[in-house]
Amino acid sequence: MSPTAAMLLPMAEDESHFPPDPSLFWQPLVKFGTVDLFGSEMTLAITRPMVILALTVGLLSWWLVATTRKAAIVPSKGQAGTEAVYNFVRNGIARDMIGSRDFLPFVPFLFTMFVLILFNNWMGIIPPVQMPTMGRIGFPIALTLLVYVVYHWIGVKKHGAIGYFKFMLPSGLPGWIKPAILALEMLTFFVTRPLTLALRLFGNMFAGHLLLVVFIIGGWELFLQGGLLSVVSLPAWIMAFAMTVFEALVQFLQAYVFVLLAASYIGGALVDEH
Amino acid sequence: MTGDITLLGYGLAAIGPAIGVGLIFAAYINGVARQPEAQKILQPIAILGFALAEALAIFALVLFFIRL
């Protein structure tokens, strides 16, 4: 604790670090200088979330392959654990949302999505990492982009390019209202869905992390104030602990919601004409 | 006292989705209490509704950062 305290002590005089601001999510590890991107300057760097993501991909690959390489009828302990997660995604999400007829080709996609998001979310509370990768909007946008492409592609493949737009329009509408509904549906299909999908995940991780930082740093701030205020730091840290537990739940829930919505979009694009 | 009025706006904007999320889960709990066997059917629906209601709060968060 002492080196950390030494690091933090000068902060007590500096008022600018509290409350924490979004810049704390920018954590470049190695910088390669800047490039010009469409007129604006961009720093090229390997950031900490990228390293964490690579780490989780490596760990997940190792774990999943190790536990399923010799998949047997009677599962070993590791295989049973992997199977529980796989079952949850396969039967609880994919089959329920897409339907038992054609859910199987999407299971690998959704399963990868789920384990990757879940593990990366939990990185937000697992020491010593404690940085939710999805708090950087680039990653949720990347994942949403994939979902976006997949559900539009299979929708067009099933209904045809023009049929896809016809499919968006519920049947049995009076003629004069059709353009308005079509515009609304297109807004939903092309703007609202991807935007909310990416921003929900990002917003929850971003806000959750900020919240934890507020309570932890706030407690530290109070502690450093000395006197009566340092006593108040205890409730702040208790709150930080409670919030960590709550975050664990939210992080799981967000991974679940993301995959559930992705599956429901895919399922929605695959339903027969209505 | 200094601060950003958009923060207040975001706080106000979060009230609506909060009530919506509360209503959705109240209905979900009611439904499960009345028919525990329907839990498997209700849960995805409740989560979907929760996600949609939450989307409004997320839009507000975006607007807070953009500060139009």
Add this chain to the structure above:
Amino acid sequence: MQLTASTLTAVPVVTAAGSDDPEATALPILPYLPELIFGLVAFGILYWVVAKYVVPNLEKAYAERTAAIEGGMQQAEKAQEEAEAALREYKAQLAEARDEAARIREEAKEQGASIIAEMREQAQAEANRITESATKQIEAERQQAVVSLRSDVGKLSTDLASKIVGESLEDQTRQSGIVDRFLAELEAGNVRPEVVGSPSDGSAGAEGQGN
């Protein structure tokens, strides 16, 4: 950047670059392009691993498990069927055996009855035969007795008559058949021949009447 350190992370924090870095002050809802691309690549790698190694293995295990369960069920069904068939067979055999036993018992009963009947018949026949032969013998003896008696009686009566008459009637009477006629009358009438042969008994009165 000192804030990062204060979150108690173990990763060394690089030099405070927040001030001169445009990314540090960029809107948090705008993606940092390298991260976006890296995210796509990372997902692609994990997806490749999952789709190539993980899911096929798990699905294979699932299919095998389903097959094993179904196979087990089929096996159990087969065993049940076999057991039922064996039971049916046993029951049939038992019924057959019971039938056989009943049949044999019936047969034995019949046989016994027939044997008894046969024996009875044989005994009857034997008895009849014995009775018959006895009757015949008796008849023959009687006949013999009658014949001898008749001749005796005839002789006696002629003797008696000749004693009374005082001359020998023997040949004459014999020739005329008197004795025989008399005897025939006796037989046709109430007087029995033995009464004549044994005058001492109680029917002498009747004999007297007949005379």
